Amino acid sequence: MERFNAWVDALSNAVFFKVPILGTQIELIVLYLAVPMLFFTIWLGFPNVTQVGRALRILRTQPGKSEAKGDVSQWAALSTALSGTIGLGNIAGVAVALTMGGPGAILWMFVIGWFAMTVKMAEVTLGLKYRVFDSQSHVHGGPMYVLKAVGAARGWPKIGMLLGGLYAFFALFGAIPMVQVNQSFAQVKVVTGLSNGWAYGVFLAGAVALVTLGGAAWLGEVAKRLTPLKVAVYLAGVAAILILHIDGIPSALAQIWQGASTGSAATGGAVGAFVAGMRRAVFASEAGVGSAVMAHSLARARHPVSEGLVALLEPLLGTMIVCAFGGLALVVAGTWNTGLEGIAITSAAFAKVSPWFPWLLAVVVFLFAYSTLVAWGFYGLQAWGYLFGNGSKAQWTYKILYIVALPPAAAIDLGRVVGIVDSSFFLMAIPNVIALYLCAGELRRDVRSYLRNKDETDRAP
16 A cells, blocks of 8 residues: 555656746646636637527437437436536535635636636537447547547547547546545445445445446436436535525635635645646546547537537536535535545535435435446546457456446545546546647637537527
């Protein structure tokens, strides 16, 4: 375990290498992701402001099985992506952001979530444009396929294959959502007294296997049902906290606003708040990481930009709504600076409503963890298929390896778990952002062409 911890620390130090800017040490990878969020928001004409209504209309007029190619509906694809996106990164992740950067990190998560909407739209549009269909007409997509196709189109086939392979390799590690297993066990332990993390990990892995072994159709059906349920239950708990502490909301909002611009020395000041908010917002929204592209690539969409606009809603729901309200509740409850960490901060806030509320949180945490693990099992399968083929033997090999890899995460220290997950996520972002820049010109042409057609490409026949 000591050797493992040393390896994780070395990996985190390498990935989150810091550079001095205006006298402050800032993680280079954070800037690497912040720049495309700002650039593509301007480059594509602020679709995170002007196209939200259109995205909702697309969901109301999504094509049927005979009208467009794909394995699942656009709503099912969005639900699958949200299953992976709205997970414990939105519960434990908010708590981690608070302990890292103070209340100001919540405002930065909200702001970065808004910019993340455009990056999500851009990467999903490319994913739909360059997805491939196998001999059984099943869809395979993701940033690795985008990189391969773009490299070949520009006369760099080997470079494209290499970058695609690197993305798929990093995704295999990023697709083991260790935080979900670790923090769901932490909450179950609080309310039940269960101390055997391995037993819980094995149980959760078995539950995940029931869906993962069933394929994309099962995944879409489970996601459509679990995603609205888990979000509704969690937000109901958050609403109860806010109502109980309604007098403290103005003060909490003031702390969040002031913390974003000044911060405290203990949390690294305003820069510390920004960095913490950036890291957790990326983990919560996955914008720039490219993971959700693998889910959206399954969609039956009439046009790539159509699905890109649907994906625009992910950071809006997951980061700007769920994370923002959850973070406000933790600041109002005052449990973020009590020496607790991770999910324990949220549990303490829920306990202020009623002694049985941590049980409600335990149910929510399990649903969040379960749906995220199921979705990421599919993501990892796409990366595995790119590297080793999509034959039945290759797919079954990955599914078994994925299920077996889940139980140990319940027994690992939270700090090391966050280090592994964050490192994997940000490494995935490196080749994915390269693809976005390479395709910036065609992205803008495709988006402008699509939007000029008014609603013709969205309207059902």
